[in-house]
Amino acid sequence: MKKKSNNYYSNKLTAILLAGIFLYMSSCTTPQKKEIQGQGTTLTPLSTKDYQTVYQLSTIKALMNGLYDEAFTFGELKKHGDFGMGTFNKLDGEMILLDGVFYQIKDDGKTYSVPDIGKTPFATITNFKADTTFSINEDLNYKELSQYLERLMPSENFFYAIKIEGEFKYARTRSVSAQQKPYPNLLEVTKDQRTFDFQNVEGTIVALWSPDYVKELNVPGFHFHFITKDLKAGGHLLGVQTKKVKVQMDYKSAYHIELPKAGEFLKTDLKKDQQKAIEKVEKEKKR
Numbered sequence: 001m002k003k004k005s006n007n008y009y010s011n012k013l014t015a016i017l018l019a020g021i022f023l024y025m026s027s028c029t030t031p032q033k034k035e036i037q038g039q040g041t042t043l044t045p046l047s048t049k050d051y052q053t054v055y056q057l058s059t060i061k062a063l064m065n066g067l068y069d070e071a072f073t074f075g076e077l078k079k080h081g082d083f084g085m086g087t088f089n090k091l092d093g094e095m096i097l098l099d100g101v102f103y104q105i106k107d108d109g110k111t112y113s114v115p116d117i118g119k120t121p122f123a124t125i126t127n128f129k130a131d132t133t134f135s136i137n138e139d140l141n142y143k144e145l146s147q148y149l150e151r152l153m154p155s156e157n158f159f160y161a162i163k164i165e166g167e168f169k170y171a172r173t174r175s176v177s178a179q180q181k182p183y184p185n186l187l188e189v190t191k192d193q194r195t196f197d198f199q200n201v202e203g204t205i206v207a208l209w210s211p212d213y214v215k216e217l218n219v220p221g222f223h224f225h226f227i228t229k230d231l232k233a234g235g236h237l238l239g240v241q242t243k244k245v246k247v248q249m250d251y252k253s254a255y256h257i258e259l260p261k262a263g264e265f266l267k268t269d270l271k272k273d274q275q276k277a278i279e280k281v282e283k284e285k286k287r
């Protein structure tokens with residue numbers, strides 16, 4: 001009786017094991033790519049509104065590689081910050097976010113309003129709250145201003161959001177035109193960039209500093225965008241001379257990246273080193 005019972009259980013166990021192996025094998029032999037959940041415009045929510053996090057959509061290398069159409073909407077993005085910069089789908093101009101309002105600076109150098117349903121392939125924003133404030137009442141060019149700001153940063157290894165507002169002797173900005181498919185890469189696009197010169201202008205520089213170690217993801221060092229005080233013109237800043245400005249610096253110790261969940265991003269090879277091209281695209285024509 002005892003023996004029979006053992007056989008009975010052992011046979012049953014064997015049957016269960018065989019069924020399990022069959023199921024495992026059938027799941028192994030028919031691999032299928034799964035769709036990523038949450039395609040579309042819904043972004044991962046952060047737990048609380050915070051003033052520490054730099055919030056980024058996609059990566060600079062994706063943008064360098066011509067990924068100019070993503071599903072991120074400005075309506076969603078504005079939940080994550082009131083200050084920052086980026087661009088628009090089709091690369092239709094330079095974006096600046098100041099005091100919670102998005103501005104689109106098109107290839108005529110002028111600003112346009114941005115609807116919530118508008119989309120962006122790349123942006124870096126944050127909630128701005130100054131940790132320190134100081135004044136600059138001297139004539140500093142792009143390089144000198146950068147060095148001045150660097151000296152005031154507690155560490156090169158943090159992120160910083162910096163608001164520089166006041167009077168400028170000079171500012172040079174650029175913007176780019178909306179692109180048509182098949183998209184050229186960003187280096188090609190910026191060969192046709194338009195530049196705009198402002199003399200004795202009042203306005204605000206929206207500046208971000210990213211540590212060198214994130215250079216695969218964002219522009220390392222400073223990235224400056226500019227908008228005039230009347231909010232009517234601006235662009236990506238290429239040259240500047242300060243006159244009398246107030247600088248507010250906001251230290252950032254957290255970094256969040258939201259990746260595109262569909263489309264070209266999933267298929268594009270982003271392994272190639274593009275540091276020189278990024279430098280050319282974002283920093284050339286300093287003065």
Ligand SMILES: [Zn+2]
Nearest residue numbers: 223224225236
């Ligand atoms: Zn820019």
